[in-house]
Amino acid sequence: MSGARGRPFLGIAPWGVFFAVFGLFPLAYAFVLSFLSLNPLRPDLVRWVGFANYERALASPSFWHALRTTAFFVVGTLPVTLTLAYGVAALLSRIRRGETFFRAAIFFPATLSMVVIALVFKSLYAEEGLLNGWLAAVGLPRVHWLQDPSLALPSIMLMDVWASVGYYAILILAARKTLPREQLEAARLEGLSPLTVERRIVLPHVRPVLLFVVLLNTIRSFQIFIEVFVLTRGGPLESTLTLVYHLYERAFYHFEMGYASALAYLLLILVGLVLLAQRRLIGRGAEAAP
Amino acid sequence: MGAKGDSGVGSARRGPGPAVAAALLLALVLAAGGCGKGESGRRTVVFWQFSPLAAIEPILARFEVENPDLDVQVEQLTWQSGREKIVAAIAAGRPPDLCELGSTFLPGLVADSTLRDLTDQVADLRSALVGWDVSSYRGRAYAIPWMLGTRALYVNDDLMRRAGLDPSKPPATWDELLRAARAITEKGHGAKGFGMSAGEREILFKKFMPFAWGNGGSILDSTLMRAAMESEANLEALRFYLSLKPYSLLERQEMHEEAFTKGRLGIIISGPWLLRKLPESAPELPFTVALMPRPAPGRGTPASFAGAEVLGVFRNSKRPEEALRLARFLTRPENTMPLFVATGNAFPAATASAADSYFVTHPKDRVFLEQLRYAVGPPLHPRWVQIEEIVNAELEEAIYGRKSAEAALASADARINAALAPAP
Numbered sequence: 065m066s067g068a069r070g071r072p073f074l075g076i077a078p079w080g081v082f083f084a085v086f087g088l089f090p091l092a093y094a095f096v097l098s099f100l101s102l103n104p105l106r107p108d109l110v111r112w113v114g115f116a117n118y119e120r121a122l123a124s125p126s127f128w129h130a131l132r133t134t135a136f137f138v139v140g141t142l143p144v145t146l147t148l149a150y151g152v153a154a155l156l157s158r159i160r161r162g163e164t165f166f167r168a169a170i171f172f173p174a175t176l177s178m179v180v181i182a183l184v185f186k187s188l189y190a191e192e193g194l195l196n197g198w199l200a201a202v203g204l205p206r207v208h209w210l211q212d213p214s215l216a217l218p219s220i221m222l223m224d225v226w227a228s229v230g231y232y233a234i235l236i237l238a239a240r241k242t243l244p245r246e247q248l249e250a251a252r253l254e255g256l257s258p259l260t261v262e263r264r265i266v267l268p269h270v271r272p273v274l275l276f277v278v279l280l281n282t283i284r285s286f287q288i289f290i291e292v293f294v295l296t297r298g299g300p301l302e303s304t305l306t307l308v309y310h311l312y313e314r315a316f317y318h319f320e321m322g323y324a325s326a327l328a329y330l331l332l333i334l335v336g337l338v339l340l341a342q343r344r345l346i347g348r349g350a351e352a353a354p
Numbered sequence: 355m356g357a358k359g360d361s362g363v364g365s366a367r368r369g370p371g372p373a374v375a376a377a378l379l380l381a382l383v384l385a386a387g388g389c390g391k392g393e394s395g396r397r398t399v400v401f402w403q404f405s406p407l408a409a410i411e412p413i414l415a416r417f418e419v420e421n422p423d424l425d426v427q428v429e430q431l432t433w434q435s436g437r438e439k440i441v442a443a444i445a446a447g448r449p450p451d452l453c454e455l456g457s458t459f460l461p462g463l464v465a466d467s468t469l470r471d472l473t474d475q476v477a478d479l480r481s482a483l484v485g486w487d488v489s490s491y492r493g494r495a496y497a498i499p500w501m502l503g504t505r506a507l508y509v510n511d512d513l514m515r516r517a518g519l520d521p522s523k524p525p526a527t528w529d530e531l532l533r534a535a536r537a538i539t540e541k542g543h544g545a546k547g548f549g550m551s552a553g554e555r556e557i558l559f560k561k562f563m564p565f566a567w568g569n570g571g572s573i574l575d576s577t578l579m580r581a582a583m584e585s586e587a588n589l590e591a592l593r594f595y596l597s598l599k600p601y602s603l604l605e606r607q608e609m610h611e612e613a614f615t616k617g618r619l620g621i622i623i624s625g626p627w628l629l630r631k632l633p634e635s636a637p638e639l640p641f642t643v644a645l646m647p648r649p650a651p652g653r654g655t656p657a658s659f660a661g662a663e664v665l666g667v668f669r670n671s672k673r674p675e676e677a678l679r680l681a682r683f684l685t686r687p688e689n690t691m692p693l694f695v696a697t698g699n700a701f702p703a704a705t706a707s708a709a710d711s712y713f714v715t716h717p718k719d720r721v722f723l724e725q726l727r728y729a730v731g732p733p734l735h736p737r738w739v740q741i742e743e744i745v746n747a748e749l750e751e752a753i754y755g756r757k758s759a760e761a762a763l764a765s766a767d768a769r770i771n772a773a774l775a776p777a778p
Contacts, residue, residue, distance in 0.1 A: 104445030105466040190609050192616060211553040211604050213754065299555045301754055316438045317739055319462065321445075 465736030
């Protein structure tokens with residue numbers, strides 16, 4: 065390979081090494097772990113168990129409970145986040161003055177650590193917190209946001225939507241900005257209503273980005289952990305026990321590293337299947353869109 | 355002396371997923387730099403602990419003066435992520451030489467033979483320290499008691515007065531506690547009487563079991579081979595505990611403390627750390643600290659939960675002798691008292707500390723010293739993680755009204771016995 069041809073590879077080498085060490089190797093290592101019985105405190109007692117960890121997971125009520133909770137989270141947050149992000153992007157695209165300020169304000173939650181966001185919401189949701197203070201001020205009863213098993217997960221979902229909308233809105237807004245102005249003006253001259261313009265011209269144009277947003281949000285939602293770790297630790301009554309929190313408990317409280325790795329791979333397979341289905345359902349034609 | 359901070363809970367947006375192994379690997383790489391010879395050929399002892407560095411460093415500096423051949427490399431862990439960090443370091447084969455461990459984490463380490471048996475090396479410390487029961491298993495000591503924590507009753511004097519009760523006579527029995535909680539709720543203008551833990555399952559047994567222990571109950575029988583949750587003593591205690599619910603604020607511990615600080619909660623169970631916070635956050639709040647209530651006058655004990663910070667030496671520690679030398683130094687009363695005064699979280703395990711003049715000028719701290727005499731620790735059992743999980747889950751079912759007290763305790767009994775049964 066000549067020096068000139070090798071230069072690009074040299075350029076991406078640092079990233080490549082980083083990805084191999086912190087991405088590929090752990091992925092492969094976890095795959096091997098998933099076939100082992102391994103207590104990290106007693107690595108000398110490691111033994112090969114084949115598919116036993118996977119069989120155990122599929123027969124475990126806790127796994128299915130955590131899967132249901134995670135699925136509820138994904139199904140509950142994805143449409144709301146997507147709709148709000150699309151709406152916010154549409155509104156931002158119409159703002160003529162102070163656009164930079166509003167864009168920055170909307171994007172702001174994405175710049176915060178989820179730990180920080182969760183800690184802030186923990187105070188908001190507290191019995192003596194701001195939200196209950198507002199409810200009390202208008203004569204409404206206090207709500208046990210995180211203590212009520214039927215409200216804890218929706219409360220976390222609400223926080224997650226707030227934290228995510230801005231980021232996705234900016235992505236969709238960027239796609240909208242690439243739409244030629246002449247095309248929109250021509251449509252208006254043709255007498256098309258704003259709704260028709262949105263449906264016939266804008267939506268097909270931003271469809272590839274929407275697909276990207278759906279896939280990204282799905283992956284992130286399946287991986288929900290920090291919110292649960294900070295706010296509820298899976299409770300009350302396991303109402304917020306998500307898959308990743310479940311595998312974390314198995315790994316670091318019960319020291320079942322092999323079983324936790326099997327759970328992680330089941331999650332990986334599940335997310336892969338869902339993403340494939342999403343691509344088939346809504347991705348058709350996305351690549352061909354203008 | 356070297357020092358490293360701890361970043362606490364990870365700042366990444368999402369959680370471990372398949373990267374659980376990555377965390378282990380990363381810890382392996384990071385832990386690799388922890389041992390060896392320090393400056394000027396001195397041997398380095400790696401010490402991981404949970405106190406703020408500002409509190410522990412002056413003590414370690416004195417140790418280094420006293421032991422010029424040793425250099426202590428101290429690292430601060432957080433209670434949120436310390437356990438994961440320790441597990442990862444053990445898995446990587448590079449644990450610290452000396453490590454502070456919480457008593458609830460200890461059984462798992464003992465079960466997996468991760469800690470050195472220190473019984474013979476610390477025999478001379480037996481009478482100088484208390485808390486050996488939480489660091490010993492089947493008569494063998496696997497760690498050295500360092501600091502001991504317990505919880506007592508905090509009572510809001512104003513709310514007691516408003517409820518027509520005498521704040522100089524805080525509830526001393528279950529019946530008095532129930533009456534006080536009810537009266538405060540009914541006459542407290544929106545304040546609740548009692549703080550009942552909810553939404554943080556991991557601490558429920560610490561809040562309920564004191565009532566059971568005080569009534570003669572226990573989690574396991576004396577052989578530690580069978581569950582004892584379904585006993586009459588436990589049932590009576592749980593029925594009483596649940597009777598407090600209508601007059602309770604069901605929240606997490608930190609929210610109880612916040613509500614108490616704001617004068618909206620009459621009685622809470624909390625630790626000595628609140629004594630340090632209240633003068634700053636609520637200097638005007640009149641409050642009393644009292645022993646936990648006993649079942650009835652002249653019956654049972656005012657039991658509480660005993661938590662211990664112990665010092666353990668890992669099986670594959672590189673410098674066990676030096677670690678033990680540091681542990682011995684740290685547990686001396688002249689070193690534990692400054693740590694207690696600085697942090698206020700737990701009391702010295704050194705028996706001589708009780709005579710310190712600090713406790714003469716700080717009567718509320720003295721109540722905790724008295725409370726420690728009645729404090730009970732969780733059984734140091736190899737299966738404690740599973741047992742604790744079961745007890746907490748069943749208590750949560752009872753607190754949320756999904757199960758009666760009888761059903762919850764019967765289920766806890768059956769599940770613990772199943773967990774303790776030898777594998778087929």
